[in-house]
Amino acid sequence: MSASDAIVHVPLGERAYDIRIGHGLIERAGELIGAATPGAACAIVTDENLARTHLPALERSLEAAGIRHAQVVCPPGEATKCYRWFETVCDAIIGARMERGDVVVALGGGVIGDLAGFAAAVVRRGMRFVQIPTSLLAQVDSSVGGKTGINSPHGKNLVGAFHQPSLVLADVGVLDTLPEREFRAGYAEVAKYGLIDDPAFFAWLEENHRGVFAGGPERAHAIQTSCAAKAAVVVRDETEQGDRALLNLGHTFAHAFERLTHYDGARLVHGEAVAIGLVCAFRFSAALGLCSGQDAGRVEGHLRTVGLPTRIRGIPGWDGDAAAILDAMFQDKKVKRGALTFILARGIGQSFISRGVEPSSVREFLDAELARA
Amino acid sequence: MSASDAIVHVPLGERAYDIRIGHGLIERAGELIGAATPGAACAIVTDENLARTHLPALERSLEAAGIRHAQVVCPPGEATKCYRWFETVCDAIIGARMERGDVVVALGGGVIGDLAGFAAAVVRRGMRFVQIPTSLLAQVDSSVGGKTGINSPHGKNLVGAFHQPSLVLADVGVLDTLPEREFRAGYAEVAKYGLIDDPAFFAWLEENHRGVFAGGPERAHAIQTSCAAKAAVVVRDETEQGDRALLNLGHTFAHAFERLTHYDGARLVHGEAVAIGLVCAFRFSAALGLCSGQDAGRVEGHLRTVGLPTRIRGIPGWDGDAAAILDAMFQDKKVKRGALTFILARGIGQSFISRGVEPSSVREFLDAELARA
Ligand SMILES: NC(=O)c1ccc[n+]([C@@H]2O[C@H](COP(=O)([O-])OP(=O)(O)OC[C@H]3O[C@@H](n4cnc5c(N)ncnc54)[C@H](O)[C@@H]3O)[C@@H](O)[C@H]2O)c1
Ligand SMILES: NC(=O)c1ccc[n+]([C@@H]2O[C@H](COP(=O)([O-])OP(=O)(O)OC[C@H]3O[C@@H](n4cnc5c(N)ncnc54)[C@H](O)[C@@H]3O)[C@@H](O)[C@H]2O)c1
Numbered sequence: 001m002s003a004s005d006a007i008v009h010v011p012l013g014e015r016a017y018d019i020r021i022g023h024g025l026i027e028r029a030g031e032l033i034g035a036a037t038p039g040a041a042c043a044i045v046t047d048e049n050l051a052r053t054h055l056p057a058l059e060r061s062l063e064a065a066g067i068r069h070a071q072v073v074c075p076p077g078e079a080t081k082c083y084r085w086f087e088t089v090c091d092a093i094i095g096a097r098m099e100r101g102d103v104v105v106a107l108g109g110g111v112i113g114d115l116a117g118f119a120a121a122v123v124r125r126g127m128r129f130v131q132i133p134t135s136l137l138a139q140v141d142s143s144v145g146g147k148t149g150i151n152s153p154h155g156k157n158l159v160g161a162f163h164q165p166s167l168v169l170a171d172v173g174v175l176d177t178l179p180e181r182e183f184r185a186g187y188a189e190v191a192k193y194g195l196i197d198d199p200a201f202f203a204w205l206e207e208n209h210r211g212v213f214a215g216g217p218e219r220a221h222a223i224q225t226s227c228a229a230k231a232a233v234v235v236r237d238e239t240e241q242g243d244r245a246l247l248n249l250g251h252t253f254a255h256a257f258e259r260l261t262h263y264d265g266a267r268l269v270h271g272e273a274v275a276i277g278l279v280c281a282f283r284f285s286a287a288l289g290l291c292s293g294q295d296a297g298r299v300e301g302h303l304r305t306v307g308l309p310t311r312i313r314g315i316p317g318w319d320g321d322a323a324a325i326l327d328a329m330f331q332d333k334k335v336k337r338g339a340l341t342f343i344l345a346r347g348i349g350q351s352f353i354s355r356g357v358e359p360s361s362v363r364e365f366l367d368a369e370l371a372r373a
Numbered sequence: 374m375s376a377s378d379a380i381v382h383v384p385l386g387e388r389a390y391d392i393r394i395g396h397g398l399i400e401r402a403g404e405l406i407g408a409a410t411p412g413a414a415c416a417i418v419t420d421e422n423l424a425r426t427h428l429p430a431l432e433r434s435l436e437a438a439g440i441r442h443a444q445v446v447c448p449p450g451e452a453t454k455c456y457r458w459f460e461t462v463c464d465a466i467i468g469a470r471m472e473r474g475d476v477v478v479a480l481g482g483g484v485i486g487d488l489a490g491f492a493a494a495v496v497r498r499g500m501r502f503v504q505i506p507t508s509l510l511a512q513v514d515s516s517v518g519g520k521t522g523i524n525s526p527h528g529k530n531l532v533g534a535f536h537q538p539s540l541v542l543a544d545v546g547v548l549d550t551l552p553e554r555e556f557r558a559g560y561a562e563v564a565k566y567g568l569i570d571d572p573a574f575f576a577w578l579e580e581n582h583r584g585v586f587a588g589g590p591e592r593a594h595a596i597q598t599s600c601a602a603k604a605a606v607v608v609r610d611e612t613e614q615g616d617r618a619l620l621n622l623g624h625t626f627a628h629a630f631e632r633l634t635h636y637d638g639a640r641l642v643h644g645e646a647v648a649i650g651l652v653c654a655f656r657f658s659a660a661l662g663l664c665s666g667q668d669a670g671r672v673e674g675h676l677r678t679v680g681l682p683t684r685i686r687g688i689p690g691w692d693g694d695a696a697a698i699l700d701a702m703f704q705d706k707k708v709k710r711g712a713l714t715f716i717l718a719r720g721i722g723q724s725f726i727s728r729g730v731e732p733s734s735v736r737e738f739l740d741a742e743l744a745r746a
Contacts, residue, residue, distance in 0.1 A: 083456065083459075083460045086456075087456040090525060090531075090532050091525055091526060091527060094527045094528070094532075095527060118495075121534070122495070122522075122532050122533055122534055123532055124531060124532075125520070125522060125533045125534055125535055125612075125613075126534070126535070147498070149495075149498060152463060152464055153464060154464060154467045154468060155467070158463075158467050158496065158497060159463050159467075159495050159496055160495055160498045161494070161495055161498055161499070162498055162499070239498075239499075240498075
């Protein structure tokens with residue numbers, strides 16, 4: 001089936017790499033990794049869910065290609081992105097006698113990708129890295145762009161590195177085993193790319209979301225469009241000095257919601273927080289007179305249609321106030337010398353970075369939002 | 374006294390920086406850091422010995438310059454370069470509300486420099502970093518070049534990053550409080566630069582070592598020459614793909630000795646291991662017919678003159694055999710796909726990288742060496 005793979009090239013000079021999107025890629029991983037990193041051994045980092053479902057196929061494929069490999073299996077969930085598992089993963093890679101030219105392979109969602117990527121960045125001061133993202137969120141977002149890291153008790157992703165992979169294999173077929181709630185959460189990030197700067201893609205999603213969810217050819221198209229969108233931003237701004245902040249559309253709100261629910265995925269997974277955050281970003285933009293209420297309505301309508309939460313008041317088990325949300329935002333790392341940075345929008349596909357947003361106007365917006373029925 | 378400072382510029386493009394060598398630099402640190410990183414706050418990482426001796430002067434200087442600062446004090450010693458202290462230091466920096474543009478300041482020897490530098494490399498995916506090296510080894514070696522990291526139970530420096538400082542302040546005066554044994558250990562690295570590629574510097578040291586030890590003007594000259602030598606190698610090969618390996622002259626042996634004595638500084642500090650390693654590198658080169666026995670004798674003679682150990686059999690509390698040393702070498706990270714890499718020499722100042730040295734010839738050499746009276 002390799003003829004039907006789509007390839008998104010990420011032209012980062014010496015660090016350029018390909019994202020390959022298609023079916024049956026795990027079965028061909030040995031051959032593809034072998035071609036990208038000849039002679040290298042592989043340290044697979046994965047979680048228990050993937051160890052049950054897709055790890056055996058990956059191992060068979062590496063064996064068939066004659067690639068030495070070892071693996072470390074972590075528990076699933078955000079809590080794994082911690083110092084303790086960082087240490088365990090690093091020591092497991094070293095213990096498997098992996099050298100600088102060998103490869104760390106992340107088989108899993110964003111949690112495994114971020115953790116394994118950080119380990120790859122620092123073991124022997126930098127090993128090669130291959131991503132095999134298995135959640136929709138990881139395929140369209142976290143596996144692209146080279147951000148890796150773990151959480152600190154002070155907040156998410158506060159410790160990490162920029163470390164680009166040598167290859168990304170987005171096997172569309174593995175999404176069939178992904179829990180529906182996780183798929184839907186990842187869809188929030190897909191929609192985000194339309195909202196940032198691609199109104200035609202957002203309109204296409206409004207028309208074709210059923211095919212994306214059902215696993216038709218629309219799914220691979222949506223993933224490819226999303227990867228290409230993210231890659232384009234990353235290429236413009238590899239280390240997040242400027243433009244890349246656009247990818248945070250909805251995320252200043254989302255991170256606050258996640259912090260307030262203690263990153264408890266049972267209550268709110270990241271993509272759900274992003275969905276509410278996207279609606280907030282557009283409604284806040286509308287409240288500031290920047291975009292039309294109609295556009296904000298389209299955003300909320302579409303996300304609701306696919307079954308994502310869109311209201312702050314809908315967050316299970318949280319009934320705090322605007323002050324609590326603002327507090328959580330001020331702990332966010334996008335705080336630059338005291339002022340708040342938001343991604344706002346002049347309409348669908350017309351987002352922009354707004355630095356120095358007045359906390360009082362955010363608060364006013366949140367008060368009104370929390371009072372909505 | 375700033376007119377008498379020496380400056381070694383390290384021209385690494387976007388990552389270029391200055392190493393300033395002189396007296397009273399800690400007293401002027403606030404002004405100098407403020408100029409290099411305007412508006413930034415400082416998170417000082419140091420150890421208990423420095424907290425007693427030189428931290429107060431640094432704090433006064435930052436205060437006088439109006440620079441917000443916080444500090445984290447670690448226990449002294451190699452054991453601090455571990456995952457646990459890495460975590461503590463990262464969280465202390467984050468907890469002090471340091472942002473990406475703020476500065477991590479390492480005030481200490483190589484242990485603090487490596488640990489703080491690694492934290493600076495990864496907190497918020499990269500903060501700025503200033504080195505104030507306080508041991509001779511740190512001034513002439515570890516603070517130059519951007520290698521940072523911690524140890525793993527599997528070996529030294531196995532987890533880390535390349536992260537260049539924005540500024541290095543080598544205050545020659547602080548060496549007055551350095552224990553003599555530590556000063557002498559650092560001197561082994563000074564001598565190493567002569568042995569790598571600067572025979573005139575080695576000859577100068579043979580003549581002037583008394584002034585270097587006594588703290589005369591020779592000391593600053595030796596430090597400056599050493600920094601410039603290291604910087605030149607680093608600029609040729611920032612991420613250790615090739616040439617930089619020359620800096621490992623004596624170190625394949627030294628790391629084995631340190632591993633065999635369990636990194637117990639009471640028995641053998643790093644520079645002492647390097648001194649024995651340098652002698653081994655030259656005697657091995659002589660045994661292989663690469664360099665004259667006379668040159669090997671000069672190396673051993675000079676290091677013995679300044680009071681450094683030069684014989685493997687002189688390592689306190691270790692009486693193992695050649696096989697044990699070879700075993701320890703094979704765990705070393707300079708092992709590349711099974712073959713051993715050594716830095717050998719054709720004479721004083723004529724070192725070169727030799728890849729794929731036969732373990733059997735190393736063993737033969739070590740057997741003879743261990744049999745020496
Ligand atoms: N690095 C970046 O640029 C970036 C961007 C966005 C998000 N992230 C990070 O990504 C993480 C979230 O990623 P995620 O949503 O993929 O979470 P995740 O990795 O926890 O995966 C979600 C759940 O789905 C399971 N799973 C994944 N793929 C599966 C499959 N094919 N079949 C069955 N089960 C499967 C996992 O085991 C897990 O239980 C967060 O930590 C977030 O910070 C990183
Ligand atoms: N990054 C690199 O390129 C590089 C190069 C060489 C060595 N290193 C690392 O450096 C470390 C060794 O460095 P080190 O020899 O400086 O050890 P160190 O940091 O442990 O310092 C030695 C001792 O001297 C004390 N001390 C330091 N300065 C003092 C002063 N001015 N007054 C009083 N006491 C003082 C310290 O508290 C410590 O007890 C090792 O971990 C080694 O791996 C790194």
